[in-house]
Amino acid sequence: MPDFVLPAQINPPSRLLMGPGPINADPRVLRAMASQLIGQYDPAMTGYMNETMALYRQVFETHNRWTLLIDGTSRAGIEAILVSTIRPGDRVLVPVFGRFGHLLGEIARRCRAEVHTIEVPWGEVFTPDRIEEAIKRVKPRLLLTVHGDTSTTLLQPLAELGEICRRHSVLFYTDATASLGGNTLKTDDWGIDAVSAGLQKCLGGPSGSAPITLSPQMEAAIRARKCVEAGIRTQDHQDGDDEMIYSNYFDLGMIMDYWGPERLNHHTEATSMLFAARECARIMLEEGMDNRIARHALHGKAMLAGIQGMGLETFGDLRHKMNNVLGVVIPPGINGEAVRQQLLDDFHIEIGTSFGPLQGKIWRIGTMGYNARKDCVLQTLAALEAVLNRHGLRTVQGEAMQSAWKVYDSVRSVTAPAKG
CATH class of the missing domain: 3.90.1150.10 (Aspartate Aminotransferase, domain 1)
Structure with missing residues (x-):
């Protein structure tokens, strides 16, 4: 075995992070992360989970019951929503105006969706009319959008898209990783069915936790799926809906049961990241x-x-x-x-x-x-x-x-x- 030299204690250099993210975390968030661990079913822990859900309802400007955290970076939130909602063969529409629209399409293809894209040159965004025209032509089950794409630094207007999606019976998702907390986002008022984000940009925390929110319509679509674990049916499903969710870790039906009053075991919550996410939201609401x-x-x-x-x-x-x-x-x-x-x-x-x-x-x-x-x-x-x-x-x-x-x-x- 080669000689092993024990590395020094971690001591990162001082940096002022003025790029597209991550940024320097708020010291209060770092202090929250340093708190001692507690058991995942300790009443204090489940209380923190409930508080976190309530805090992020205010951040997302929603009444959605299912507003919670996915353990993982912002991409974990994206993937949890898409893998839990998209059925093989579903048509999805992705307006691409930067790198992260391509990412949504790539994840949707992994879910075996029929992916349709529309594109504008990098440096531009879509008009609502352009998106509605594509919805009429493609007839998708889901519209997958990016709110703010850091690759182009532009913000896609979303306010009119929810009403368009309702008229055409389309579920409406947006990735707000780079925009939430620094740009206006009104989940309920704009009719968005699912939003995912991350802590490492405007929220002022570290990467590693992905807040999401799901409308009742999106919850129904998720719970209509069938999950198979060890050959046993573990969720109710609609007749004729035989597609299972191929990810156990990102199965939102199971994650909702873990965050809900049932507290059904799914994973061990990332305690320190929950503390960080809770403090990010608390600080945001304290500021307003x-x-x-x-x-x-x-x-x-x-x-x-x-x-x-x-x-x-x-x-x-x-x-x-x-x-x-x-x-x-x-x-x-x-x-x-x-x-x-x-x-x-x-x-x-x-x-x-x-x-x-x-x-x-x-x-x-x-x-x-x-x-x-x-x-x-x-x-x-x-x-x-x-x-x-x-x-x-x-x-x-x-x-x-x-x-x-x-x-x-x-x-x-x-x-x-x-x-x-």
Whole structure:
């Protein structure tokens, strides 16, 4: 056996995470995660689970009973909903305006759905008419959408889609991983049947827990499925519906029975992540959802003004920009990765690159969650301008900061998250 050297205790370097996520977690969330473990059926634990459900109903702006956590990253929430709802052969429609629309289609294909996509160029979003026309043509059982796609930094309007889906008897799902908590999302008012999210962006926590919410219509669709475990039928099902859910871990029918009053054993809840998710929601509601979204809008606007003041070009249709992420076109002659590396090495600031058709063409700069703060915006602008100057790009010295300050001066008070 080769010699083994015991590694040192984990001691991550200090970073200011100003990319598309993850971001720096709120210190209060980290403290909650450090709490001692308790048993999964301890009354205190089941009480925390019930409180978490109630908190996220307010976050998602819904009355849905089934508002809970999936243990895993935000993709676990996406997969749990799709694998538990899609039957083999179901037609699904996916409007693709970035990387994560392609992801929804890929997961749906794994569920053996008949996947239909419509696409717009990266940097644009869909009009409701375009989506309704596709629904009429495809006649899908489900519409799978992304609310905010960090690959393009754009926000797809959803407010009119629920009514369209109701008229055409279509179940309506959206992935709100990158948008929830920093952009308006009204689950009930907009008629959305299922939403999934993650903690690591606007919610201000670590990756590893996926809040979801399910409408009564989506619950009925899930419970109509049959689950087979060890050859035994474990859920009621409708006559003629013989398709089983092929994932045990992501079977939402079983997970609902675990979170519900039955407390039927399914898995051991990820206790520390539940504490984190509960604290994320508690902090959001303490701030107020409208105030939190306004804070993200303010700091996103200041970052945009600073980037434009620096003379840099932005990416995509700004009318549909997410509050919390900005696409910045890498100037000609500038090595985008070298700039990112120097920001990290010399200032300990991380901004994002991109992928797909935008690889090497844009940076993605985030202002979200605990990092949607004036000091974070100004530090990032100052550092980026200094590094760009170092790499030969001439800017009007200090104009980026002045432009951002003008945005802040235009409001009476600059909101900021509590420092914990």
